Every structure is written in C-alpha cells, then in structure tokens.
Amino acid sequence: MNRREFLKASAAACVYPLLGGCEQTDRWEKAAYIKAKASRVAILAAERYGNGLRETLIRGIRLFRLDLAGKRVVLKPNLVEFDPKGVINTNPAMIEAAIDSFKSLGAREVVVAEGPGHRRDNEYLLGASGLYDVIREHRVRYVDLNTDDVRLTKLKSSFTNLTQLYLPQTLYDADLLVSMPKLKTHHWAGVTLSLKNMFGVVPGSVYGWPKNALHWAGINGSIVDINSSLPIPRFAIVDGIVGMEGNGPLQGQEKKSGVVVLGDDLVAVDATAARLMTIEPRQVRYLAAAGEFLGNIGYEQIEQIGENLQRHQQDFRVIEEFAHLKKLI
Amino acid sequence: MLEESVNLLSNNQNPDGGWGAVAGKRSNTEATALALLALNSLAGGSDGSVVQRAKRWLIDNQNPDGSWPLSGATKGPSWCTALAIIALSELTDQKDRFVKAGNWALEQEGSKPGILANLIRALSFQKKAVRLNEDLIGWSWTPNTFSWVEPTSYFLLALKKIRSYLPAKTFHERVEQGELLIYDRMCDNGGWNYGNAAVYGETLWPYPDVTAIALIALQDRRDRKENQLSIRVLIEMLQNTDSGLALGWSLVCLSLYGQDDSALKKRLEQRFAKTKFLGETKALALGILAVGNGMRYFRI
Numbered sequence: 001m002n003r004r005e006f007l008k009a010s011a012a013a014c015v016y017p018l019l020g021g022c023e024q025t026d027r028w029e030k031a032a033y034i035k036a037k038a039s040r041v042a043i044l045a046a047e048r049y050g051n052g053l054r055e056t057l058i059r060g061i062r063l064f065r066l067d068l069a070g071k072r073v074v075l076k077p078n079l080v081e082f083d084p085k086g087v088i089n090t091n092p093a094m095i096e097a098a099i100d101s102f103k104s105l106g107a108r109e110v111v112v113a114e115g116p117g118h119r120r121d122n123e124y125l126l127g128a129s130g131l132y133d134v135i136r137e138h139r140v141r142y143v144d145l146n147t148d149d150v151r152l153t154k155l156k157s158s159f160t161n162l163t164q165l166y167l168p169q170t171l172y173d174a175d176l177l178v179s180m181p182k183l184k185t186h187h188w189a190g191v192t193l194s195l196k197n198m199f200g201v202v203p204g205s206v207y208g209w210p211k212n213a214l215h216w217a218g219i220n221g222s223i224v225d226i227n228s229s230l231p232i233p234r235f236a237i238v239d240g241i242v243g244m245e246g247n248g249p250l251q252g253q254e255k256k257s258g259v260v261v262l263g264d265d266l267v268a269v270d271a272t273a274a275r276l277m278t279i280e281p282r283q284v285r286y287l288a289a290a291g292e293f294l295g296n297i298g299y300e301q302i303e304q305i306g307e308n309l310q311r312h313q314q315d316f317r318v319i320e321e322f323a324h325l326k327k328l329i
Numbered sequence: 330m331l332e333e334s335v336n337l338l339s340n341n342q343n344p345d346g347g348w349g350a351v352a353g354k355r356s357n358t359e360a361t362a363l364a365l366l367a368l369n370s371l372a373g374g375s376d377g378s379v380v381q382r383a384k385r386w387l388i389d390n391q392n393p394d395g396s397w398p399l400s401g402a403t404k405g406p407s408w409c410t411a412l413a414i415i416a417l418s419e420l421t422d423q424k425d426r427f428v429k430a431g432n433w434a435l436e437q438e439g440s441k442p443g444i445l446a447n448l449i450r451a452l453s454f455q456k457k458a459v460r461l462n463e464d465l466i467g468w469s470w471t472p473n474t475f476s477w478v479e480p481t482s483y484f485l486l487a488l489k490k491i492r493s494y495l496p497a498k499t500f501h502e503r504v505e506q507g508e509l510l511i512y513d514r515m516c517d518n519g520g521w522n523y524g525n526a527a528v529y530g531e532t533l534w535p536y537p538d539v540t541a542i543a544l545i546a547l548q549d550r551r552d553r554k555e556n557q558l559s560i561r562v563l564i565e566m567l568q569n570t571d572s573g574l575a576l577g578w579s580l581v582c583l584s585l586y587g588q589d590d591s592a593l594k595k596r597l598e599q600r601f602a603k604t605k606f607l608g609e610t611k612a613l614a615l616g617i618l619a620v621g622n623g624m625r626y627f628r629i
Contacts, residue, residue, distance in 0.1 A: 121575055123574060147350030149354055149400075205357070208471055210523055213470075213474050216473075250528075319529060
C-alpha cells in the first residue's frame with residue numbers, strides 16, 4: 001500500500017462509520033431480511049433496440065415466473081437528464097418493449113414513473129428523449145415522482161443519519177416496481193444500476209434537484225437505505241444494449257454491450273452488471289453493503305440463467321477516482 | 330389558448346382551494362401560488378371565487394414561523410415559501426403574512442461542507458469534483474443542505490419584491506451573497522442549470538427554465554455582461570426547446586428584459602394545443618402569465 005492508498009484508506013475509516021461499516025448488524029432490522037442462499041440472474045443478448053426486443057424481454061421475464069395477472073406494474077427508467085449527443089437515459093425502445101411485455105404477460109396496468117434528478121421540465125425530457133410518443137401510443141400513465149403525493153416512510157436500515165424519507169404514493173399503490181437503469185459508470189458512486197436508479201423515486205419537490213439531501217447524507221449509504229425500505233416487491237431490467245463508460249452518468253462515452261440483464265434480486269443483478277463492465281462489485285461500496293443483507297453479490301451465489309457472463313464482459317473505463325473498482329477480490 | 334388554459338386550471342382546483350402538481354394530486358404551495366398569480370392576472374377574466382379560495386388555501390397553510398410547507402403532507406418549512414411570498418406580495422391586506430415570511434427567509438442559509446468533509450478530501454488527495462465557491466451562501470431546497478440556483482433565485486426575487494418591509498442591512502447582505510452565488514454557478518458560456526457548471530473538468534450545459542428564473546431574479550443587474558450573455562444563450566436554447574415550463578418562464582423573462590417575444594408566444598400556443606403541457610399546474614399557470622399580463626408580478 002503506497003502513501004496515497006494508505007491515506008485514502010484512513011480517510012475511509014474515518015467516514016465509514018457514518019455510512020455504516022462497523023456494527024453491521026445494528027444497521028438493519030435483522031429479522032426483516034432473510035437473504036436467499038442463491039439468486040438467479042439472466043443475461044440476454046440483444047444487439048439493437050429494434051425488432052425482437054419485446055420477445056427477448058418476455059422470454060427473460062418468464063424465466064422468473066412473476067405473478068403478474070391483474071397487477072399494477074410501475075416501470076422506473078433512468079431519465080435523469082437529456083443530451084442529444086449522449087446515451088444518458090434508458091432507451092425509449094426498451095421502455096416500450098417492457099410496457100408491451102408486462103401487458104402481454106397479464107398486468108392489469110403498466111405505469112411509467114420517474115423523478116428526474118436534474119431537470120424539472122418533464123415535458124421537455126419526455127419529448128426530447130422520445131418517451132412522450134411511447135407513452136401516448138401505448139396509452140400508459142406517466143407519473144412525475146418528483147411531484148407525486150408523498151407518504152412518510154420509516155427507513156429500515158441506517159447507513160445514513162436519515163431515519164425516514166418521504167416516498168411517492170405511486171409506489172404504495174403498485175404491486176411491482178421495475179427498476180430499468182442504463183448500464184453506466186458513475187462519477188460519485190462508481191456504477192449506477194438498478195439500486196442507484198432508485199434515487200429517482202425520492203421526490204425532488206421535497207429533497208431538491210439534484211437530490212442533494214441524499215448526497216448530503218452520503219450517496220452510498222442513501223442508496224442502501226432507500227433500497228432497504230421501499231414498500232413494494234421489485235424486479236430489474238438493465239438496458240445494456242448501449243451503456244456508458246468513463247465520466248458517467250452524464251458525460252461518459254457510449255459503450256456497446258449488446259445485453260439486457262434481468263432479475264428479481266437487485267443486488268445480484270447489479271453485481272452481475274458490474275462484472276459485465278469488468279468492475280468488482282465488492283469494491284463498489286453501496287453494493288458491498290447491500291450484499292450483506294439485501295441480496296447476493298458473490299459470483300458463486302448467483303446462478304446465471306441466460307448467456308455466459310464472460311462472453312459478454314467488456315472493459316468499461318472508470319474515472320481515476322474509481323480505479324480501485326477494477327481490482328478483483 | 331388563454332381561455333382553454335384558464336378553464337383547465339380552474340377546473341383542476343381542489344375542493345380545499347389549492348392545486349396539486351397535476352389534477353387529482355394533493356394541493357401544494359408551489360402549484361397554488363403560481364395558479365393564484367395566473368388567475369389573479371386576468372382582470373375580470375377569471376372566477377373570483379376560485380381566486381378567493383386559492384388565497385384562503387395559502388393563508389390557512391402558512392406555518393406559525395412564517396414559512397410555508399411544500400404541502401399538507403410534509404411537515405416543516407420549504408423552499409416554496411418564496412413563491413407564496415411572491416403570490417401574496419401584491420395583496421396589501423396580506424402584508425403581515427408576507428413580511429413574516431420574508432423575515433423567516435432572511436434567516437435561512439444553505440449549508441457549507443463541514444470541516445470533516447474538507448479534511449477527508451485533502452487527506453485523500455481527491456480532485457475537487459465540482460468547480461464552485463462553497464463559501465457562498467444562498468438558499469437550499471431543503472433545510473441544512475447546500476445552496477442551489479433555483480431556490481436562491483426564487484428567494485432573491487421574493488425578497489427584492491418586498492424589500493421595503495425588511496431590515497435593510499440583513500436584506501443587502503443576503504441579496505449580495507445570493508447574487509454572488511448565482512453568478513458563481515453560471516455555466517461557462519452563460520445560462521444556468523441546477524447549479525453545477527462543470528464536473529471533473531467537463532462542462533455542463535444550461536437549462537432554459539432555470540436560466541430564465543435566474544435572470545428574472547437578477548433583472549436589476551440587467552446591464553452586467555453575465556446577464557447579457559445569458560439572455561443570448563436563453564434565446565439560442567429556446568430554438569431547440571419546446572415545453573410549457575421552459576417557454577412560460579422564458580417569455581416572462583424576455584418580457585422583463587424588453588426582448589421581442591411574439592414568435593415565442595405563438596410557439597407556446599402551438600405547444601399547448603399539442604400537449605396541454607401534460608396538465609401540469611405550474612406550466613399551465615406560467616402559460617397564462619406569459620400570454621396574459623402576468624409578468625408584472627415578477628417585476629422588481
């Protein structure tokens with residue numbers, strides 16, 4: 001360990017108790033979380049956003065035998081910002097395919113909901129991203145989670161000093177929440193996948209744009225506390241057809257990966273997606289913490305039920321501050 | 330457009346007199362303040378009882394300390410207080426309320442990163458990720474967090490509108506800091522986004538709605554080169570931005586800066602015909618304020 005690494009580790013040691021790293025069992029209600037011994041994650045090949053994506057998603061969702069009949073499904077894509085030259089957001093074709101898939105698998109209603117993290121202008125974001133046309137064509141509701149009615153929710157873990165958060169009523173009214181992130185690196189958190197995507201459910205009208213109160217409380221701890229406390233079953237569909245490397249989530253470079261990752265254990269999905277980026281999930285602080293109680297992070301505990309992981313693995317660049325994510329444990 | 334949007338807005342009023350972000354949502358202070366301004370701006374053009382009930386909602390929902398909450402569901406003060414001040418500031422019979430709120434606002438300060446955070450950054454040799462002056466204090470979205478451009482702009486505008494009722498020394502100190510903060514956060518080529526001009530050396534782009542709001546708050550500094558640059562950037566951005574929110578705030582802004590806005594008004598009407606601004610209360614209200622005579626409420 002060189003001097004720089006030693007000082008970084010020392011600084012982390014000062015801060016980690018604030019994020020929750022010492023008395024692990026005191027950080028969450030132990031009885032509330034019984035982690036499965038193993039989780040299943042599907043990596044499906046998808047080269048492009050056009051024809052066939054709906055069939056791919058239906059095949060993938062069926063692998064998990066979700067009970068969707070008569071259920072209200074909320075799709076939560078990543079629509080944090082828009083840049084005509086960038087690949088920031090979950091592609092609208094992926095959202096369209098998910099709407100179609102869940103409807104055809106028996107869902108009573110599919111709702112698209114997002115609380116964009118930077119912009120307040122929904123009409124602009126929906127129009128510029130192409131999502132407005134999808135929503136209109138498929139006659140689905142779009143809910144702005146930033147300004148939705150809210151309900152005070154007690155947090156079930158304490159990786160930050162937050163004890164409760166206002167969460168959107170739309171989550172309470174749904175039967176299944178589907179996190180639909182883009183496969184991206186992230187300049188504050190290392191990677192942004194299905195767990196980090198849940199920042200978007202926290203209402204901006206209460207916590208601001210960006211969701212600064214969460215950054216103030218600690219980004220890693222906030223991701224864990226939100227995901228430990230959401231009042232609804234979850235599923236994840238990661239848009240990895242085209243991802244982003246480098247200075248994500250906004251200013252990174254496009255990285256074609258040609259995969260969709262699905263699963264009902266979001267920790268395992270994110271660990272797998274990280275491995276697809278040749279990033280060690282245990283080096284991602286919030287993933288390491290979530291892997292303690294929310295889901296499985298270990299390669300041996302995750303059964304790959306789709307494509308071979310190694311075959312689709314790509315070397316996603318990270319910014320210098322996250323170079324350690326590339327060190328395998 | 331005016332008649333249809335006024336009808337839409339009036340019909341979306343909740344039984345309690347307020348408005349939610351869209352029809353059917355719980356009343357909140359931001360939506361109600363902007364809707365009240367919009368309907369009040371129409372001389373004889375709106376139902377008086379709708380306006381009276383909106384005023385009543387704001388009056389009934391003021392906190393004892395003078396602030397307003399976001400809505401009935403959230404406890405405590407919020408950034409929406411600035412919009413409530415603006416909405417009530419023209420009503421002389423509400424002077425006690427907006428002055429109390431103004432004094433409350435003067436006491437609110439965005440936080441700075443603590444000593445521990447700075448120490449860790451220094452020890453870990455981390456590059457400073459963002460390029461902004463963390464010592465400048467404006468207003469935050471939520472208490473005890475960092476200052477950002479939009480809430481600081483709302484509070485600057487609100488306080489400037491009622492300045493004659495506020496203690497002069499504190500007013501000048503806070504306004505000076507707030508203005509410095511907004512200029513510090515300006516994007517490299519003018520205009521503003523939520524409040525970061527660059528991250529890890531890569532520049533970020535401005536947003537038309539926030540740029541317009543910041544320029545409205547800085548209208549008494551219109552001759553500064555930053556304002557002039559940002560007006561030009563705003564006009565450029567509007568060539569590629571169609572939304573009720575962006576066009577509404579921009580029309581108010583450009584009118585205050587004496588710019589020709591007739592073509593934009595036409596685009597706003599076309600946009601309304603196409604999307605009805607997604608039924609969002611604040612966009613509907615801003616549309617009415619922009620095509621009607623509402624910009625006077627934002628004049629300092």
